[in-house]
Amino acid sequence: MKIFSSAKLLATPMALFLSTMQLVAAPSDATRPANVLGPANAPVTIEFFSDLQCPQCARYEPIVKSLKTEFGDKVRMVLRHFPLNTHEHAVLAACAAEAAANQGKFWQMAEALYKTQWMWASAPAPRTIFIDQAKNLGLDLDQFQKDLDGTECRERIDADGAYGLARGVKTAPSVLINGYNVPNTEFNENGFRAAIKAALAKANQ
Numbered sequence: 001m002k003i004f005s006s007a008k009l010l011a012t013p014m015a016l017f018l019s020t021m022q023l024v025a026a027p028s029d030a031t032r033p034a035n036v037l038g039p040a041n042a043p044v045t046i047e048f049f050s051d052l053q054c055p056q057c058a059r060y061e062p063i064v065k066s067l068k069t070e071f072g073d074k075v076r077m078v079l080r081h082f083p084l085n086t087h088e089h090a091v092l093a094a095c096a097a098e099a100a101a102n103q104g105k106f107w108q109m110a111e112a113l114y115k116t117q118w119m120w121a122s123a124p125a126p127r128t129i130f131i132d133q134a135k136n137l138g139l140d141l142d143q144f145q146k147d148l149d150g151t152e153c154r155e156r157i158d159a160d161g162a163y164g165l166a167r168g169v170k171t172a173p174s175v176l177i178n179g180y181n182v183p184n185t186e187f188n189e190n191g192f193r194a195a196i197k198a199a200l201a202k203a204n205q
Contacts, residue, residue: 038076
């Protein structure tokens, strides 16, 4: 599947030569603290590529978050946007999460949007629902709407998409653990846990 860009669809993957087994370090300046759980110096980084309109993303994100808690400060989790072009409202939902991030409520908004997919995914005008969620989170609604319509949030979404494509991500959900793109055969709680343990062993943790 391809992903949305605010102006046009992003280019085809730029790093097809990379094996899914190859480790690729994420640039430290590509991640905002609001979109991260865990310390910056954690030996293992889980990158969860998400489409907030995707039911499978809503299913797997809590599993990955639970594993981050299980391993404590040895693991940090980053949620990156990868909205699919098959989901009409995915980009706007990602913008809502980024607008909430500007007020320190990224994870709370993402969780709220996952839980209310049934409500807004097929709505003709989901914007009003996103604003209601922002109100429920106690956000400054004027600032939220300004950021929702601004270019900065869309630029962050595009940057996440380009970053994912360059590392072989093709769809959402996808999980990278220290750059290792977890394959479909291991895409479950035990598979994620095994990959985390392997990454910790490699880091002598």
